[in-house]
Amino acid sequence: MSEGDRDTAMRRLQEAYAEGHISHPTLDEGLHQVLTARTSSELAVPLASLPEAKAPTxxxxxxxxxxxxxxxxxxxxxxxxxxxxxxxxxxxxxxxxxxxxxxxxxxxxxxxxxxxxxxxxxxxxxxxxxxxxxxxxxxxxxxxxxxxxxxxxxxxxxxxxxxxxxxxx
Structure with a gap:
């Protein structure tokens, strides 16, 4: 797992919060999980309930x-x-x-x-x-x-x- 993966996960959580898909407590919990994740599978847990990421343009x-x-x-x-x-x-x-x-x-x-x-x-x-x-x-x-x-x-x-x-x- 790289820092880029962690940054991408944090950005997805922030975007989901900004778009109203998750609540503030869910955002806080998800960011904590992302920052403390040690493996890619741990990083995937807070992202599982989010809507699909937008396709790169x-x-x-x-x-x-x-x-x-x-x-x-x-x-x-x-x-x-x-x-x-x-x-x-x-x-x-x-x-x-x-x-x-x-x-x-x-x-x-x-x-x-x-x-x-x-x-x-x-x-x-x-x-x-x-x-x-x-x-x-x-x-x-x-x-x-x-x-x-x-x-x-x-x-x-x-x-x-x-x-x-x-x-x-």
């Missing part, structure tokens, strides 16, 4: 050339695939509606720069991103408030630079 944004831009209050899917042979990417998640605790962004970019702005309290993971020519520009930020969503960036970039920054607000 996937969206693909593709362009042969030109600019790909997403900003403002837009709904972020659980998995976002971005594909472009030539062009620039400007992905702003700072004011986006992020309902998932983990968002996977898969980049398939040929040439051109990419800029991703993440929420101020987000955790960014770029371990599985392969760059061809230039390095990634990213300086992790220490969370100043409760931890926000985890943004996992994977995929491959050819000739271009990826810049990741945290929003100021």
């Amino acid at each position: 996937t969206s693909t944004i593709a362009a042969a050339s030109g600019r790909i831009r997403r900003r403002g209050a837009w709904q972020v899917p659980r998995v976002l695939k971005i594909e472009s042979a030539f062009g620039k990417l400007n992905l702003d998640l700072s004011r986006a509606v992020i309902e998932h605790s983990v968002v996977d962004v898969e980049l398939r970019l040929g040439t051109g720069r990419a800029r991703i702005t993440v929420p101020r309290d987000a955790i960014v993971e770029v371990g599985d991103l392969h760059t061809g020519w230039k390095d990634i520009r990213y300086r992790p930020r220490r969370p100043s408030r409760p931890v926000g969503p985890t943004i996992r960036i994977t995929g491959a970039m050819g000739f271009g630079r990826l810049t990741i920054r945290h929003a100021w607000r």
